[in-house]
Amino acid sequence: MTSEELSRNWHTVRTRIAGACAQAQRPADAVALVAVSKKQPAAAVRALYASGQRAFGESYVQEALAKQAELADLAIVWHFIGRVQANKTRALATQFAWVHGLADAVHAQRLHEQRPPELPPLNVCVQVNLSGEATKEGVMPEAVAPLLAQCAQLPRLRVRGLMTLPAPTADEHEQRRSFQALRQLRNQVATPDCALAELSMGMSDDLVAAIIEGATLVRIGTAIFGAR
Numbered sequence: 122m123t124s125e126e127l128s129r130n131w132h133t134v135r136t137r138i139a140g141a142c143a144q145a146q147r148p149a150d151a152v153a154l155v156a157v158s159k160k161q162p163a164a165a166v167r168a169l170y171a172s173g174q175r176a177f178g179e180s181y182v183q184e185a186l187a188k189q190a191e192l193a194d195l196a197i198v199w200h201f202i203g204r205v206q207a208n209k210t211r212a213l214a215t216q217f218a219w220v221h222g223l224a225d226a227v228h229a230q231r232l233h234e235q236r237p238p239e240l241p242p243l244n245v246c247v248q249v250n251l252s253g254e255a256t257k258e259g260v261m262p263e264a265v266a267p268l269l270a271q272c273a274q275l276p277r278l279r280v281r282g283l284m285t286l287p288a289p290t291a292d293e294h295e296q297r298r299s300f301q302a303l304r305q306l307r308n309q310v311a312t313p314d315c316a317l318a319e320l321s322m323g324m325s326d327d328l329v330a331a332i333i334e335g336a337t338l339v340r341i342g343t344a345i346f347g348a349r
């Protein structure tokens with residue numbers, strides 16, 4: 122994809138985000154765009170950065186580290202949106218500003234211990250499994266509050282909100298149902314000390330539904346970079 126095409130896609134996505142914000146009567150800056158660059162070359166990240174994008178999301182640690190090395194001259198805010206694995210927590214704690222898929226107290230403890238003291242606390246979102254499938258990633262809704270209580274003891278983590286990755290569906294009502302469930306869960310488990318202001322939800326095919334239901338971080342890959 123040329124830089125011009127990338128830039129055009131990026132503007133189109135930003136226009137869709139702004140339109141959804143208007144529809145939901147939310148301010149245009151209520152939603153931050155994380156550009157998901159997994160399986161895309163470093164050159165594409167560099168081109169999009171030149172358009173003004175700063176937050177990039179990666180799902181695979183080895184791939185991300187290679188790209189970060191190539192792009193070390195840029196002030197990118199790196200978000201890890203993949204599955205957290207115990208043997209990768211050190212790379213996450215040292216190389217990323219955000220981890221969206223926290224779902225395990227042991228991982229939380231490791232990220233806390235491994236976050237370098239010279240960096241600000243690691244921003245995390247707790248991933249919630251709203252579909253109830255045992256095979257799906259994320260914690261069950263009833264396990265969110267206990268995990269948050271454990272994270273509250275870990276000052277090197279800053280819990281910013283909740284994240285979900287619903288099963289893909291073209292049915293907008295169904296899309297909205299999961300996103301609404303995440304927002305309602307957030308409203309239930311938020312406390313004065315942990316406001317959980319961020320809702321990381323919405324991808325290329327369901328970003329409008331997510332924004333209508335209160336998303337503050339949308340994670341968009343295909344609609345910007347094309348098919349992987």
Ligand SMILES: *Cc1c(COP(=O)(O)O)cnc(C)c1O
Binds near residue numbers: 203
């Ligand atoms: C790949 C991925 C995305 C981006 O998906 P697109 O459909 O390409 O926009 C968002 N979130 C997560 C967790 C992903 O793994």
